[in-house]
Amino acid sequence: MDPEYISGLLDKVRAEKPLVHHITNYVTVNDCANITICAGASPVMAHHPDDAEEMAAVAGALVLNIGTLSPELVDAMLIAGKRANEAGVPVILDPVGAGATKIRTESTFKILKEVEISVIKGNAGEISVIAGTGGVVRGVDSGGSAGEPLEAARACSDLTGAAVFMTGQDDILTDGRRSYLVSNGHPMMGSLSGTGCMAASLCGSFAAAGDELLLSSLAAAVIFGISGEIAGSSCKGPYSFRNELFDTLFRIKRETIERYADFRMI
Amino acid sequence: MDPEYISGLLDKVRAEKPLVHHITNYVTVNDCANITICAGASPVMAHHPDDAEEMAAVAGALVLNIGTLSPELVDAMLIAGKRANEAGVPVILDPVGAGATKIRTESTFKILKEVEISVIKGNAGEISVIAGTGGVVRGVDSGGSAGEPLEAARACSDLTGAAVFMTGQDDILTDGRRSYLVSNGHPMMGSLSGTGCMAASLCGSFAAAGDELLLSSLAAAVIFGISGEIAGSSCKGPYSFRNELFDTLFRIKRETIERYADFRMI
Amino acid sequence: MDPEYISGLLDKVRAEKPLVHHITNYVTVNDCANITICAGASPVMAHHPDDAEEMAAVAGALVLNIGTLSPELVDAMLIAGKRANEAGVPVILDPVGAGATKIRTESTFKILKEVEISVIKGNAGEISVIAGTGGVVRGVDSGGSAGEPLEAARACSDLTGAAVFMTGQDDILTDGRRSYLVSNGHPMMGSLSGTGCMAASLCGSFAAAGDELLLSSLAAAVIFGISGEIAGSSCKGPYSFRNELFDTLFRIKRETIERYADFRMI
Numbered sequence: 001m002d003p004e005y006i007s008g009l010l011d012k013v014r015a016e017k018p019l020v021h022h023i024t025n026y027v028t029v030n031d032c033a034n035i036t037i038c039a040g041a042s043p044v045m046a047h048h049p050d051d052a053e054e055m056a057a058v059a060g061a062l063v064l065n066i067g068t069l070s071p072e073l074v075d076a077m078l079i080a081g082k083r084a085n086e087a088g089v090p091v092i093l094d095p096v097g098a099g100a101t102k103i104r105t106e107s108t109f110k111i112l113k114e115v116e117i118s119v120i121k122g123n124a125g126e127i128s129v130i131a132g133t134g135g136v137v138r139g140v141d142s143g144g145s146a147g148e149p150l151e152a153a154r155a156c157s158d159l160t161g162a163a164v165f166m167t168g169q170d171d172i173l174t175d176g177r178r179s180y181l182v183s184n185g186h187p188m189m190g191s192l193s194g195t196g197c198m199a200a201s202l203c204g205s206f207a208a209a210g211d212e213l214l215l216s217s218l219a220a221a222v223i224f225g226i227s228g229e230i231a232g233s234s235c236k237g238p239y240s241f242r243n244e245l246f247d248t249l250f251r252i253k254r255e256t257i258e259r260y261a262d263f264r265m266i
Numbered sequence: 267m268d269p270e271y272i273s274g275l276l277d278k279v280r281a282e283k284p285l286v287h288h289i290t291n292y293v294t295v296n297d298c299a300n301i302t303i304c305a306g307a308s309p310v311m312a313h314h315p316d317d318a319e320e321m322a323a324v325a326g327a328l329v330l331n332i333g334t335l336s337p338e339l340v341d342a343m344l345i346a347g348k349r350a351n352e353a354g355v356p357v358i359l360d361p362v363g364a365g366a367t368k369i370r371t372e373s374t375f376k377i378l379k380e381v382e383i384s385v386i387k388g389n390a391g392e393i394s395v396i397a398g399t400g401g402v403v404r405g406v407d408s409g410g411s412a413g414e415p416l417e418a419a420r421a422c423s424d425l426t427g428a429a430v431f432m433t434g435q436d437d438i439l440t441d442g443r444r445s446y447l448v449s450n451g452h453p454m455m456g457s458l459s460g461t462g463c464m465a466a467s468l469c470g471s472f473a474a475a476g477d478e479l480l481l482s483s484l485a486a487a488v489i490f491g492i493s494g495e496i497a498g499s500s501c502k503g504p505y506s507f508r509n510e511l512f513d514t515l516f517r518i519k520r521e522t523i524e525r526y527a528d529f530r531m532i
Numbered sequence: 533m534d535p536e537y538i539s540g541l542l543d544k545v546r547a548e549k550p551l552v553h554h555i556t557n558y559v560t561v562n563d564c565a566n567i568t569i570c571a572g573a574s575p576v577m578a579h580h581p582d583d584a585e586e587m588a589a590v591a592g593a594l595v596l597n598i599g600t601l602s603p604e605l606v607d608a609m610l611i612a613g614k615r616a617n618e619a620g621v622p623v624i625l626d627p628v629g630a631g632a633t634k635i636r637t638e639s640t641f642k643i644l645k646e647v648e649i650s651v652i653k654g655n656a657g658e659i660s661v662i663a664g665t666g667g668v669v670r671g672v673d674s675g676g677s678a679g680e681p682l683e684a685a686r687a688c689s690d691l692t693g694a695a696v697f698m699t700g701q702d703d704i705l706t707d708g709r710r711s712y713l714v715s716n717g718h719p720m721m722g723s724l725s726g727t728g729c730m731a732a733s734l735c736g737s738f739a740a741a742g743d744e745l746l747l748s749s750l751a752a753a754v755i756f757g758i759s760g761e762i763a764g765s766s767c768k769g770p771y772s773f774r775n776e777l778f779d780t781l782f783r784i785k786r787e788t789i790e791r792y793a794d795f796r797m798i
Contacts, residue, residue, distance in 0.1 A: 025577070026558040026561060026577075027561050027562055027565050027577050028562060028565075030562060031562070067577070068577055068578065068579060069580060069583065070579070070580040070583075071580070097576070097578075100576075100586075100587070101578070101582070101583050101586040101587060102582065102586060103580065103582045103583045103586070104583065138551060138574070138590075139551045139553075139574055139575070139576035139587070139591075140576050141574055191569055191570075191782070192566065192569070193562065193565035193566045193569060193575065194562070194565075235779075236779045236783065237570070237778060237779025237780070237781075237782035237783055238566055238569065238570060238778055238779065238782055239566070239774065239775040239776075239777075239778040239779050240775055240779050243775065
């Protein structure tokens with residue numbers, strides 16, 4: 001894996017403009033749609049079961065995010081997820097707030113049981129809750145994992161069969177066998193609502209164009225992190241940061257990615 | 267029709283501040299509210315049947331957008347639409363994704379059957395699906411019309427009795443008898459989620475102040491297009507474009523409209 | 533009460549990062565989440581009854597906003613509100629559009645009857661409707677109160693037992709016994725959708741850290757107003773205003789607050 005792979009995958013997303021279907025929360029949904037466009041893909045949001053099932057079958061990827069869940073919405077996720085599985089469409093799960101309330105934890109496990117998830121993107125608390133290694137989640141923020149983050153990520157991958165993208169100061173990505181640490185990113189990403197959701201949208205965008213889910217998720221982490229670093233270097237607060245983040249990703253070039261990519265196998 | 271009519275209609279919106287009631291999607295709803303304010307009108311969003319019915323009766327216009335539809339939401343649209351019809355309130359329909367899934371197509375025709383729609387705002391694919399001339403819609407993006415766009419727009423107007431505003435590189439507006447081509451606009455409008463929805467909100471804002479639905483929709487297309495051109499000339503990406511788009515529309519002056527308006531009868 | 537109290541309370545929010553649980557509308561929810569972060573608190577949105585009840589019990593404050601209400605959503609507000617009451621968590625109510633439609637007015641009174649509300653944040657029309665002094669509400673905008681605003685605010689507080697934060701060109705805050713007039717603010721706050729909702733989110737953020745609800749709401753009004761003034765002094769329209777508003781609040785310093793705070797007892 002080298003940075004050229006990552007920039008090549010971005011070129012592929014921009015050329016193919018894959019449809020990325022989201023069933024997501026109403027808090028950050030607009031930023032999810034726009035970050036998908038900035039990556040070169042085409043977002044669609046459809047949450048009613050009939051609509052979601054039909055969209056999932058023709059999408060390049062399906063992103064499930066439980067940030068503002070209800071049992072009906074989780075049912076729609078199950079229907080769309082199963083249809084995506086049948087159609088060979090990769091499914092990204094963002095288990096927002098798993099561990100914070102009973103319904104969020106149970107819904108996460110229900111989705112993981114009934115749908116074959118390709119990539120789980122979560123913070124250390126959420127991933128550790130899935131892994132059963134002891135995670136703390138307060139609202140939708142991570143309180144951290146009880147043990148070593150990499151061990152939790154690996155355990156989560158082992159249990160679910162999914163590639164795992166654990167966000168944090170450094171991101172950890174693993175498919176259980178191979179693991180990467182991504183040092184790209186900026187502290188301002190923690191001061192803007194929905195950067196985690198956006199990362200999942202990017203996982204979907206790149207999964208639709210890639211053929212290896214660990215590597216396409218790594219590409220998402222690196223490109224989003226670099227965009228964050230560039231945006232963070234000149235912003236005055238969360239909203240100027242957001243403007244720069246989206247605009248930077250939209251026009252990011254191969255040479256920028258290859259120059260700033262900062263990841264390694266661990 | 268001359269540019270002075272358009273700038274005069276904007277003055278009227280700003281003076282009257284008409285209430286524009288939306289039943290719309292949760293992806294772009296915030297931008298719809300704010301673009302309505304930028305035009306000088308007053309947005310309100312109310313989707314529960316009782317709330318929607320009461321709001322529709324006192325509004326200056328009603329905007330229906332099926333971007334994230336459900337059967338319950340479509341029912342609310344029917345109730346509010348019928349009440350708007352009774353009260354003489356113009357109804358704008360944005361058939362987002364008609365043609366992409368069965369429920370979106372069926373819901374569009376159901377609304378068109380039960381509610382008298384004043385203006386249909388859609389992309390070439392959506393308008394052609396309604397016209398029955400063969401349109402392609404992928405997610406919520408147009409894959410184009412099978413035949414000539416103007417013919418599809420005219421056929422859509424003939425079938426529905428509505429004025430039709432077909433968005434594209436050039437916009438086409440027609441009421442079946444008279445047709446206009448609007449060349450204002452900027453490619454960046456295609457790189458920001460929800461510009462189509464915003465155009466429908468502007469149709470509502472201007473319909474509430476105008477007395478001819480084709481001309482008020484033309485005013486919306488021209489003023490939005492000019493704002494896009496100005497914003498696009500200085501932006502770095504979708505979010506700086508959005509900032510400029512809204513701020514430009516908010517403070518646009520008569521002379522700017524009259525100088526840059528670029529439309530003709532076809 | 534002096535400005536040092538206000539800046540001290542902001543420091544406390546930033547140090548404690550209280551969880552502020554929202555059950556709110558889908559129009560302005562993203563700005564509500566981000567303004568909460570900009571104040572130093574941690575937002576969470578959860579609207580399903582089970583999720584909302586569990587979140588409310590562990591939150592530092594609960595914000596209820598009926599901007600896009602449905603009977604189901606109001607039921608969730610009642611459940612979460614009662615749980616918050618049991619747990620001693622302050623509850624902020626934003627009765628968006630009370631007086632504009634029957635369901636909004638009735639829902640407001642239902643919530644006030646079943647939940648002990650700590651702070652009511654509304655415009656003059658909404659507060660006067662609750663007070664029964666004769667208010668006018670058009671869509672979600674205030675048409676003003678029939679009588680003297682301060683009298684309406686006091687009557688609203690007397691009737692409900694809540695501290696009242698009435699927004700307007702000057703804000704009025706009262707707990708029935710003590711009353712304050714806040715002159716901070718900027719006209720651009722009226723040209724951006726959701727500034728009222730954001731004010732309620734800030735009331736929640738400060739209520740979670742303060743021990744007197746009138747004073748924590750006053751702190752919210754003053755800090756938000758100062759941020760608006762600074763943002764308004766350099767903006768070109770609603771979206772550059774929004775960017776500056778959020779960024780200014782995010783980095784506001786003690787000395788800025790103490791220098792610009794403009795309020796007095798009335």
